[in-house]
Amino acid sequence: MPDPTSPDTNEELNTAKQVKLENVGALSRDQLTPEAATEPEGHDVPGHDHAAHDHSGHHHPAGKKVVDLGGKAADEHAGHDHGDGHGHDHGPAGDNPYLWPGVSLALLLAGIALDYFGAAWFTGYVRLVWYGVAFLLVGWKVIRSAVQSIPSGNIFNEFLLMSIATLGAFAIGEYPEGVAVMLFYTVGELFQDAAVNRAKRSIKALLEIQATEVTVIRQGQTVVLDPKDVIVGDTIEVKPGEKVALDGTLAKGPASFNTSALTGESVPQTKQTGEPVLAGMVNLENLIQVAVTANYQDTKLAKILAMVQDAVGRKAKTQQFITKFAKVYTPIVVLLAVLLVAVPYFVVDDYVFRTWLYRALVFLVISCPCALVISIPLGYFGGIGAASKAGILFKGSNFLDTMRELDTVVMDKTGTLTQGVFAVQQVQPVGLEEAQLLRLVGALETKSTHPIAKAVVTHVEAAVSGVPVENVEEIAGHGLRGNVDGRDVLAGNTKLLTKFNVAYPAEVDQIQDSIVVAAVDGKYAGYLTVADAPKEDAARTVQELRADGITKIVMLSGDKDSIVQRVAKELGIDEAHGGLLPEDKARYVQEYKDAGRKLAFVGDGVNDAPVVALADVGIAMGGLGSDATIETADVVIQTDHPSKIATARRIARATHNVVWQNIWLAFIVKGIVLVLGAGGLATMWEAVFADVGVALLAILNAVRIQRMDYATPGTDGPPPAGPAVSPAKATHS
Numbered sequence: 262m263p264d265p266t267s268p269d270t271n272e273e274l275n276t277a278k279q280v281k282l283e284n285v286g287a288l289s290r291d292q293l294t295p296e297a298a299t300e301p302e303g304h305d306v307p308g309h310d311h312a313a314h315d316h317s318g319h320h321h322p323a324g325k326k327v328v329d330l331g332g333k334a335a336d337e338h339a340g341h342d343h344g345d346g347h348g349h350d351h352g353p354a355g356d357n358p359y360l361w362p363g364v365s366l367a368l369l370l371a372g373i374a375l376d377y378f379g380a381a382w383f384t385g386y387v388r389l390v391w392y393g394v395a396f397l398l399v400g401w402k403v404i405r406s407a408v409q410s411i412p413s414g415n416i417f418n419e420f421l422l423m424s425i426a427t428l429g430a431f432a433i434g435e436y437p438e439g440v441a442v443m444l445f446y447t448v449g450e451l452f453q454d455a456a457v458n459r460a461k462r463s464i465k466a467l468l469e470i471q472a473t474e475v476t477v478i479r480q481g482q483t484v485v486l487d488p489k490d491v492i493v494g495d496t497i498e499v500k501p502g503e504k505v506a507l508d509g510t511l512a513k514g515p516a517s518f519n520t521s522a523l524t525g526e527s528v529p530q531t532k533q534t535g536e537p538v539l540a541g542m543v544n545l546e547n548l549i550q551v552a553v554t555a556n557y558q559d560t561k562l563a564k565i566l567a568m569v570q571d572a573v574g575r576k577a578k579t580q581q582f583i584t585k586f587a588k589v590y591t592p593i594v595v596l597l598a599v600l601l602v603a604v605p606y607f608v609v610d611d612y613v614f615r616t617w618l619y620r621a622l623v624f625l626v627i628s629c630p631c632a633l634v635i636s637i638p639l640g641y642f643g644g645i646g647a648a649s650k651a652g653i654l655f656k657g658s659n660f661l662d663t664m665r666e667l668d669t670v671v672m673d674k675t676g677t678l679t680q681g682v683f684a685v686q687q688v689q690p691v692g693l694e695e696a697q698l699l700r701l702v703g704a705l706e707t708k709s710t711h712p713i714a715k716a717v718v719t720h721v722e723a724a725v726s727g728v729p730v731e732n733v734e735e736i737a738g739h740g741l742r743g744n745v746d747g748r749d750v751l752a753g754n755t756k757l758l759t760k761f762n763v764a765y766p767a768e769v770d771q772i773q774d775s776i777v778v779a780a781v782d783g784k785y786a787g788y789l790t791v792a793d794a795p796k797e798d799a800a801r802t803v804q805e806l807r808a809d810g811i812t813k814i815v816m817l818s819g820d821k822d823s824i825v826q827r828v829a830k831e832l833g834i835d836e837a838h839g840g841l842l843p844e845d846k847a848r849y850v851q852e853y854k855d856a857g858r859k860l861a862f863v864g865d866g867v868n869d870a871p872v873v874a875l876a877d878v879g880i881a882m883g884g885l886g887s888d889a890t891i892e893t894a895d896v897v898i899q900t901d902h903p904s905k906i907a908t909a910r911r912i913a914r915a916t917h918n919v920v921w922q923n924i925w926l927a928f929i930v931k932g933i934v935l936v937l938g939a940g941g942l943a944t945m946w947e948a949v950f951a952d953v954g955v956a957l958l959a960i961l962n963a964v965r966i967q968r969m970d971y972a973t974p975g976t977d978g979p980p981p982a983g984p985a986v987s988p989a990k991a992t993h994s
Contacts, residue, residue, distance in 0.1 A: 361398045362447050368395035369440045376437070392436035400427060400443040421595075429622040433615050438946065442626055448957075475506040478550065488557045495553045499544045505551060508539050508560045512550035519543040531710075594628035601939060616941070623938040627931055627951040637920055639959075643966035644916030651971055652900035653909050660895045663878050664913040669853055669860035670811050670906065671872075673846075674818035674825060674839075676865040677882045678802075678832060678903055679793040683716035686774065686794070690787040696724070698787050702752045702779050704728035704745045709735065713775055713791050736760070740777075751780040758785065773823045792824070798904040800832045805907035813858065817846045817872075846872045861896075863906060880906065911971050919966050923959040930955050 372391050375383040383391070400423075407420035423446055430439030475488045476498040483498060488506040491497065496512060499505055505518075514534040519542065532538060538551050540560040598621040606612050641658030648655050655661055675681055690698040703721030706714040708730060718725065733743035739760060740753010751757055755778055758765050763780040774790040803814055816837040818825045825839030838849065846862075850872050853860050862869070862876035873879030873894050881894035882901055898905045934951035937943035943951075 358451055362444060362451065365395045365398040365440065365444050365447075368392075368398075369437065369444060372440075373437055388436065389431075392440050393431075395440045396427065396431070396436075396443055399440075399447040400424075403443065403446070404428075423626075426622045426626040429618065429625075433619055433622075435619070438944070441946070445954075476500075491553055491557065493553055493556060497551050497553060499549050499551060501544055501546055501548065503544055505538055505540055505542045505544065507551070507553045507557060508537070508555035509551040509553040511536050511538050512552050514549075516547060516549045517545040519545055590628075594625065598622075598625045598628070620938060620941050623943055623947075624935065627934045627938050627943070627947075637923060640916060640920040640923055640963040640966065643919070643963045644912055647915075647967045647969065647971065648909060648912050650967065651905065651908050651912065652898065652902075653905050653912070654897040654899065655909075656895050656897070660878055661913045661916050663859070664861070664896070664909055665917055667859050667861050667878065667910070668811060669813040669815070669858040670806055671815045671817060671850060671853065671860055671862045671876070672903070673862075673864040673869055673882075674816055674820055674828060675793060676901075677863050678799045678816065679795050679828065681793060683713055683775065683791045684794050685716055685720035685789055686792045687790040688787070689789075691785055693781065693786050698779060698781075699789075700724050700728060701745050701748065701750050701781060701786075702777065702789065704730050705733070705741050705743050705750050705752050706777075708733045708743065709741055713777060714741075716791050717777060717789060749782050752777055754778065773821055795828060795832060796901075796903060798902050802903040802906060803833050805904060806910075809907055809910050813853070813860075815849070815853075817841055817849055843869070843871055847875055850875050861906070863898075863903065880909075908971050912966075915969055915971075916966055919962055923962055926959060926962075927955050 368391065372383075372388070372395065375391075376388075403420050404424045407424040410416065410420065423443065427439040427443045430436070430442065473487070474485050475491055476483050477486050477491055478496045478498055491507055497505075497507060497509070511532045511534055514532055514536065516532050516538075518530050518532060518538065530542075537554075540555075601621040601624055602614070602617050605617050606614075638658070641661060644661050645655050645658065648661075655664075672678055688695050688699060693701075699717075699721045703717055704725040706717045707725060709715075728746055730746075731744045733741060735741055736753070736757060739757035740751065742749075742751050742757075742761075744750070751761060751763065754776070755765065755770060758778055758780055761780070761783075763783060763785055765778060765780075765785045769776070769778060769788060772788070772790060774792045776788050776790050778788045779786045806814055813836070814834050816825060816829050816832075816834050818837075818839050819841050820839055822839030825837050829835075829837035838845075841849075846869070850860065850862055854875075854877075859877050861878040861880055862872045863880040863882055864873055865882040869881075873881060878896060879894045880896045880898060882898050882903070896909060898909075931951050934943050934947055937947065
């Protein structure tokens, strides 16, 4: 994480998206498991480290500081680091952090009642010990943290303020106030824990797609194990329909896999013996065996999870401002508190030290910047959590701010705005009925595994059931020849008809879409066009983005320009360019940026990675996408719905609003009570509200981000589920 006090902060943030996969997470091996993903280890809001953990075995490049969701924080934020080598918890409560605060509250309420009714025995040392026990149950860790942070030079933090104020309250006999301040502060911390852990689970649930058990072959026997217990060199068995749990090589091939979760490709991949197989691939057909080559935590999916761990490590500009502000603000208020005790001695006739000390202590409690330091990062963290629930992964809170500021969205076509799967679009029979042509061609295509052939078979469905097909010959690069229901049928590209001297109309060569031409008994019988259809929410995405203030929407694609223009017209996109190489896409994006536009690029393939990195916000579509695109993207849309771009904008705007609501709430309330406290009009109880109360309100407001409805306006919910795929366009060969 960039150091917010560094003059190179902006440069670090601007280059943060280039961080390599191997450097993005400060994780222990256990934290890469779904089990660890749900185990809270204390809250870990960026800049609010409450736990020190062993980082042994994890190398982080010089100057790189990261924060992960498992409780580690290697970044120190101004005035709010909890020291090195020590933790901060909320008392010796073990697995129940609410136990000792509950006991402390009971003692506090009982003590107040005894004071109120004037119990004769509740005086002197008895009263001091009673409240002292209540105080230590919740305060000893805070005092310890304040002391342990001194050697590191991090003196002016909220632990010092809380310790001075509460111990000072005890020194002047205000025991209940001292206990109450520390108790409510601890309760605020627990509220924060709960809020952060909730967001943490939301984020991690997004990527908990790893298999939970695997069948291992050992000594000729099969045994079902947790994938974490499988070692490199083991052989695992994967049944048809099962997800491969670990990276490895295919022990015996061939085998067919659905790789859409990893590569975004809709076309099944056929692997041969010895070829690599990755965790997350789905075995489609036969029972297979895979020789494991990587441990569970080293799989591709685990590395993606590591990137999630790094998501909260990139601070938004608002967070950087608050961090810098707190570093200057804290010593100033400590100095003002000292002056509040000392100066009246020289200017007030009836100066009473105890009175002015009490006012200074109240001033210190009020001035604690917890509401800002805690709630601001938590607001962004809540935004990341809300986005995760919607199937959107923000890799840093700074990208929430940038997403809100966009005025231009540039999108790829295939797999982003279109489904990336082929479907029959048009049937043009010649000399036959349409149904008859489809029956003959469809029956022959059942003998092919080509994506276009499968599209034809899907289109005809039951019409080809039971149709006899014999003597099928596959002619590489041309198509199929066979006997269908007693008739000689050709189905493929125009080269196939030319090869067998079948004349066809010249205009067929001008058709832009992928085409299946057919001949029956040596005569041209017509054609079928197969194309990639737009996603169901693609047109709505364009409308929503325009309504949301996006003034320029562009489609850039490597597909034929005629197809690109047709899709653009269908979706209502004003500007579109086809036939582009990756460097051409980058050139267009750079031109838009040079014109002063704030833009996002949305893509899915590896060829989109350079443009994704170049954009102000790079958005990867389609599950886990391609390696390079996911690595460089700032936002990942897991559900493959382009309408999620507009959803991400709504979440970013809501997060921004809540964060600034918290800032103004803290400043206004604290400002009022600071003035009242300095004038002796506010007691320690008002100080408690100004500090802990405002922090609690801000935390609850931040949690509200995750409860908001970000569904597409005018619909009953999210877009309909579609195939999470994004292949390059294939041709029938």
